Amino acid sequence: MANKRTKQSDALRAAQMYYLQDQTMDAIARELRTSRSTVSRLLSAARETGLVQIQVKTPADRAPELERAIRKRYQVEVHVVPVSDTLDEMDVLDRVSMQAARTITPLVDSNAVIGVAWGSTLSAVSRHLTRKTTHGTTIVQLNGAGNTQTTGITYASEIIRRFGSAYGAKVEQFPVPAFFDHAETKRLMWEERSVRRILDLQERMTIAIFGVGSMNADVPSHVYAGGYLDSTDLDELEASGVAGDVATVFFRDDGSDTGIVLNDRSSGPSLDSLRRVRRRICVVSGAKKIKGLRGALAAGLATDLILDEGTARELVEADAHSSDPIFGFLNSLDGL
Amino acid sequence: MANKRTKQSDALRAAQMYYLQDQTMDAIARELRTSRSTVSRLLSAARETGLVQIQVKTPADRAPELERAIRKRYQVEVHVVPVSDTLDEMDVLDRVSMQAARTITPLVDSNAVIGVAWGSTLSAVSRHLTRKTTHGTTIVQLNGAGNTQTTGITYASEIIRRFGSAYGAKVEQFPVPAFFDHAETKRLMWEERSVRRILDLQERMTIAIFGVGSMNADVPSHVYAGGYLDSTDLDELEASGVAGDVATVFFRDDGSDTGIVLNDRSSGPSLDSLRRVRRRICVVSGAKKIKGLRGALAAGLATDLILDEGTARELVEADAHSSDPIFGFLNSLDGL
DNA sequence: AGCCTTTCTGCACGTTTGTGCAAACAGGTT
DNA sequence: AACCTGTTTGCACAAACGTGCAGAAAGGCT
Numbered sequence: 001m002a003n004k005r006t007k008q009s010d011a012l013r014a015a016q017m018y019y020l021q022d023q024t025m026d027a028i029a030r031e032l033r034t035s036r037s038t039v040s041r042l043l044s045a046a047r048e049t050g051l052v053q054i055q056v057k058t059p060a061d062r063a064p065e066l067e068r069a070i071r072k073r074y075q076v077e078v079h080v081v082p083v084s085d086t087l088d089e090m091d092v093l094d095r096v097s098m099q100a101a102r103t104i105t106p107l108v109d110s111n112a113v114i115g116v117a118w119g120s121t122l123s124a125v126s127r128h129l130t131r132k133t134t135h136g137t138t139i140v141q142l143n144g145a146g147n148t149q150t151t152g153i154t155y156a157s158e159i160i161r162r163f164g165s166a167y168g169a170k171v172e173q174f175p176v177p178a179f180f181d182h183a184e185t186k187r188l189m190w191e192e193r194s195v196r197r198i199l200d201l202q203e204r205m206t207i208a209i210f211g212v213g214s215m216n217a218d219v220p221s222h223v224y225a226g227g228y229l230d231s232t233d234l235d236e237l238e239a240s241g242v243a244g245d246v247a248t249v250f251f252r253d254d255g256s257d258t259g260i261v262l263n264d265r266s267s268g269p270s271l272d273s274l275r276r277v278r279r280r281i282c283v284v285s286g287a288k289k290i291k292g293l294r295g296a297l298a299a300g301l302a303t304d305l306i307l308d309e310g311t312a313r314e315l316v317e318a319d320a321h322s323s324d325p326i327f328g329f330l331n332s333l334d335g336l
Numbered sequence: 337m338a339n340k341r342t343k344q345s346d347a348l349r350a351a352q353m354y355y356l357q358d359q360t361m362d363a364i365a366r367e368l369r370t371s372r373s374t375v376s377r378l379l380s381a382a383r384e385t386g387l388v389q390i391q392v393k394t395p396a397d398r399a400p401e402l403e404r405a406i407r408k409r410y411q412v413e414v415h416v417v418p419v420s421d422t423l424d425e426m427d428v429l430d431r432v433s434m435q436a437a438r439t440i441t442p443l444v445d446s447n448a449v450i451g452v453a454w455g456s457t458l459s460a461v462s463r464h465l466t467r468k469t470t471h472g473t474t475i476v477q478l479n480g481a482g483n484t485q486t487t488g489i490t491y492a493s494e495i496i497r498r499f500g501s502a503y504g505a506k507v508e509q510f511p512v513p514a515f516f517d518h519a520e521t522k523r524l525m526w527e528e529r530s531v532r533r534i535l536d537l538q539e540r541m542t543i544a545i546f547g548v549g550s551m552n553a554d555v556p557s558h559v560y561a562g563g564y565l566d567s568t569d570l571d572e573l574e575a576s577g578v579a580g581d582v583a584t585v586f587f588r589d590d591g592s593d594t595g596i597v598l599n600d601r602s603s604g605p606s607l608d609s610l611r612r613v614r615r616r617i618c619v620v621s622g623a624k625k626i627k628g629l630r631g632a633l634a635a636g637l638a639t640d641l642i643l644d645e646g647t648a649r650e651l652v653e654a655d656a657h658s659s660d661p662i663f664g665f666l667n668s669l670d671g672l
Numbered sequence: 673a674g675c676c677t678t679t680c681t682g683c684a685c686g687t688t689t690g691t692g693c694a695a696a697c698a699g700g701t702t
Numbered sequence: 703a704a705c706c707t708g709t710t711t712g713c714a715c716a717a718a719c720g721t722g723c724a725g726a727a728a729g730g731c732t
Contacts, residue, residue, distance in 0.1 A: 007710095008398055013418045015392045020435040021417075024688065031420040035712050040690060046392075054390045056351045056382075059469050062344055081357075082349045084367040099356040133395050343680095360718065371682045376720060 007045070014039050015046040050132040055106060066309070069316045074297045076282075077304045079103050080312045089286055092308050096285040097124035100306045104209065104281060105129065107304075108167055111136040114207045115269075116163050117247040118145055118156040121211030121283050126159040129166035137169035140201045142210065143247040143268035146177030174198050176267045178228050178248050183264040202269055208277045212284055213245040214292030233262060244292020246274070246282075246301055253291070255299030271299055279303055287311045343381070350375055351382040386468040391442060402645070405652045410633045413640045415439050416648045425622055428644050432621040433460035436642045440617060441465065443543065443640075444503055447472040450543045451605070452499050453583040454481050454492040457547030457619050462495040465502035473505035476537045478546065479583040480603035482513030510534050512603045514564050514584050519600040538605055544613045548620055549581040550628030569598060580628020582610070582618075582637055589627070591635030607635055615639055623647045 010032060017023040017031070018039075025043070029036040046052045058067070070078045081099045083092050104125070108114065116122060116139055145156030157173055164171035176195065180186040189195050215237060228248075229237075240260045243253045247268035251257045257271050274280065282302035284293050287310055294315070296302060307315075346368060353359040353367070354375075361379070365372040382388045394403070406414045417435045419428050440461070444450065452458060452475055481492030493509055500507035512531065516522040525531050551573060564584075565573075576596045579589045583604035587593040593607050610616065618638035620629050623646055630651070632638060643651075 009400060012392070012394060012400070016418055016435065019390050019392055020438045021431045022434065026688075036689080037691080037712060038710085041710090044690085051395075052390065052392050054355050054388065056348070056355055056388050058348060059387075064345060064348075082352055095353075095357045095359075098358065099352065102356045362718075372718090373682060373720080374680085377680090380720085 007042070010034075011042045011046040011049075012051060014042045015052050018043055019052055048131055050105075050130060053106070053132075055102075066312050066316060070305070070312060073316070074305070075300075076297070076302050078312075079304075079306045081306065081308045083308050083310065085310055092310070093121065093124050093285040096283065096306065096308045097121065098128040100125050100281075100283045101128035102130060103306055105132050105166075107207065107279060107281070108132060108134060108137065110134045112206045113138045113140060113201060113204050114163065114167075114169070114209065115140050115142045115202055115205040115277065116160050116208075117142045117210035117268075118159050119211050119213070121285060122159050122209065124285075125209070125283055126162040126166075129162060131166050134167045134169065137167050138201065139163045139167070139169045139171040140198060140205065141172065141174035142202065142208065143249075143266070144174050144176035144178050146175070172198055172201055174267065178267055179233075179262070180265045180267070183261075186265055186267070203273065203276075205277045207279045207281065208274060209281045209283070210246050212282065212289055212292040212296045213248075214289040215242050215244050215250075216288060216291060229262075236262060243295035244289070246271075246296055249274075251295045251299050251301075253295050253298065255295055255297075255301075257299070271301065274301055275299075281306065283307070284311055287314050290314050343378070346370075347378045347382040347385075348387060350378045351388050354379055355388055384467055386441075386466060389442070389468075391438075402648050402652060406641070406648060409652070410641070412633070412638050414648075415640075415642045417642065417644045419644050419646065421646055428646070429457065429460050429621045432619065432642065432644045433457065434464040436461050436617075436619045437464035438466060439642055440545065441468050441502075443615060443617070444468060444470060444473065446470045448542045449474045449476060449537060449540050450499065450503075450505070450545065451476050451478045451538055451541040451613065452496050452544075453478040453546035453604075454495050455547050455549070457621060458495050458545065460621075461545070461619055462498040465498060467502050470503045470505065473503050474537065475499045475503070475505045475507040476534060476541065477508065477510035478538065478544065478605060479585075480510050480512035480514050482511070508534055508537055510603065514603055515569075515598070516601045516603070519597075522601055522603070539609065539612075541613045543615045543617065544610060545617045545619070546582050548618060548625055548628040548632045549584075550625040551578050551580050551586075552624060552627060565598075572598060579631035580625070582607075582632055585610075587631045587635050587637075589631050589634065591631055591633075591637075593635070607637065610637055611635075617642065619643070620647055623650045626650050 014028050014032065017028045018025065025036050025039040029039045032039065043052075047054075063071075064080065067078050067080050070076065070080075079099070081096045083095050087095075112134070114137065116126075118141070139160050141156065141160050160171050160173065163169070176189060180189070190199065237250060237260075240250075240262075241252050242250045242260060244251065245268075248266045249257070249263055249268040249271060250260045250266075251271060252260075257263060263270070280302050281304040282293075282296060284305070284307040286308070290311060293307070293311070297305070350364050350368065353364045354361065361372050361375040365375045368375065379388075383390075399407075400416065403414050403416050406412070406416075415435070417432045419431050423431070448470070450473065452462075454477070475496050477492065477496050496507050496509065499505070512525060516525070526535065573586060573596075576586075576598075577588050578586045578596060580587065581604075584602045585593070585599055585604040585607060586596045586602075587607060588596075593599060599606070616638050617640040618629075618632060620641070620643040622644070626647060629643070629647070633641075
């Protein structure tokens with residue numbers, strides 16, 4: 001009858017005693033015949049591996065005004081992340097991504113096919129994922145990340161790997177460049193069976209997770225500055241009135257995307273196919289993304305929106321600010 | 337723009353920062369411009385009012401052996417509450433009831449009709465309920481508690497009141513004696529419209545929560561000792577081979593209840609009508625209840641069982657003895 | 673307004689918890 | 703057996719936390 005005491009089972013026991021029976025770690029340690037520090041570590045492990053799940057749920061009827069306003073105006077499930085407005089951009093990203101990670105986890109269930117984009121936001125989110133055991137889940141990369149000169153974007157694969165290991169899922173990379181040089185090359189590649197496999201997976205996505213890029217006059221974000229596009233491309237984007245992008249697919253302020261030729265060379269999923277995904281989670285941190293965010297919302301790209309309080313506030317307030325000098329200032333801070 | 341800072345909204349904010357963003361209470365206090373102790377209290381309140389929900393979920397495939405054995409043998413969803421075997425009876429009850437309360441809460445949702453029995457176990461459970469906001473929920477008392485001489489059982493109403501306030505539910509008391517002196521009186525009362533209302537509610541229960549009474553030679557439980565039954569009744573129970581009861585309705589070892597005349601005078605729901613309830617949660621603490629528990633399981637009264645480790649062990653072991661020794665051996669292995 | 677009752681707040685203190693570090697241990701290799 | 707390497711454990715200390723208490727603030731009532 002001697003129960004084999006695995007670390008797992010001890011962690012479970014400890015978690016039950018701590019979270020369900022309100023015992024102190026000390027008491028648990030005595031019962032488990034080990035030291036208190038070990039119990040502390042067991043509990044960390046239990047949380048880390050998803051044995052313990054903590055969620056904060058807003059009773060909807062008494063959600064803060066901001067959330068209600070956004071939910072009503074844009075028809076999205078919204079989570080406003082409270083942050084003090086004195087925090088710097090990095091800290092905000094950190095907090096938003098942490099809360100995003102914890103908000104996403106309960107939405108993931110077995111046999112999900114999760115599409116994940118890349119970028120500084122997603123990278124941050126991936127770093128804060130809490131584990132959850134699922135079966136038959138697949139993580140699929142939404143758009144290519146290929147680009148010769150920048151090294152920092154090795155994390156495209158790193159990001160989806162982290163998602164994979166958090167959910168015990170199979171990961172499918174998308175080994176193509178973010179943008180092809182020639183639309184024709186893309187068209188041909190899209191016929192390749194290796195690529196088709198990924199595209200088919202993308203068609204079967206049940207969840208998509210992405211940030212937004214914002215096309216700002218002065219300081220364009222990652223994609224716009226990272227060497228993916230040359231100045232001709234940038235001029236063209238500007239000429240087409242592009243507001244931002246999701247997974248390297250561009251759109252305008254009003255959500256339209258017709259006639260943006262660069263999209264023909266982009267490896268990301270068309271807005272239409274993205275819109276077919278059941279659950280589309282958009283994570284945004286920092287008010288400088290607001291232009292892109294508005295476009296994305298106008299395009300109906302998101303079903304769920306997670307963003308920081310400051311940006312949320314900007315979003316509901318009048319567009320009057322869009323040419324405010326303070327904007328230029330914020331933008332010039334541009335992290336990562 | 338001045339956000340009215342209610343206590344609720346502060347608690348929500350604090351909870352998000354603490355549980356979702358891993359901030360320390362100190363940091364939260366600074367952001368909220370209050371003292372750390374207030375934050376500590378806000379967080380307690382947030383937990384207390386169900387704003388924060390913590391659950392420990394066993395991945396089923398790696399549930400402890402005991403749980404698997406019971407689940408397999410009796411076809412019930414089982415939660416074994418880990419307790420050191422050196423604890424005294426009161427402590428065990430405390431822990432089991434605490435964990436039971438936290439296990440039950442997530443099962444409750446809006447518009448549920450919850451039947452609740454009474455007794456020392458249920459009393460303990462009711463004292464540890466964590467709040468959860470629901471709508472249209474009703475708590476209905478399963479069986480009468482009337483009895484002139486004992487005072488302690490004022491808690492029959494106290495118990496369901498606590499359930500009610502935990503879920504913001506309407507409570508329906510059942511103001512009849514636990515046992516009628518004459519079956520005929522009960523029959524007539526059961527026609528009264530005031531009583532019918534309760535009985536109808538009981539028919540519509542979606543969840544029932546109860547302990548078990550056990551008919552032991554040496555230590556009869558509450559109902560058997562509390563002055564509800566006289567010695568004639570007790571003799572009769574013994575003669576009928578009664579093993580125990582649920583909500584003052586009796587049954588034998590094998591789960592049968594035909595021919596137990598006392599049931600005709602009992603105010604509790606018939607076993608048949610109990611079995612019609614979707615979710616039937618049985619809470620058991622202490623090995624001396626095992627006789628009654630076995631009967632209840634044989635009768636198929638429970639869909640969910642919450643019990644302490646010691647009793648769980650007895651349940652699988654002693655059961656092994658009762659049939660074949662080799663069976664017992666097999667049972668103890670019982671992998672997956 | 674004045675008084676009383678109730679709730680809320682911050683402080684101070686003791687308790688509980690996280691974590692760097694060094695020793696103990698486990699597993700593999702020569 | 704001796705050695706190396708990577709993990710686990712308990713200790714000790716610092717950080718984080720809960721709570722009784724006394725004063726402050728907020729209602730209620732005359």
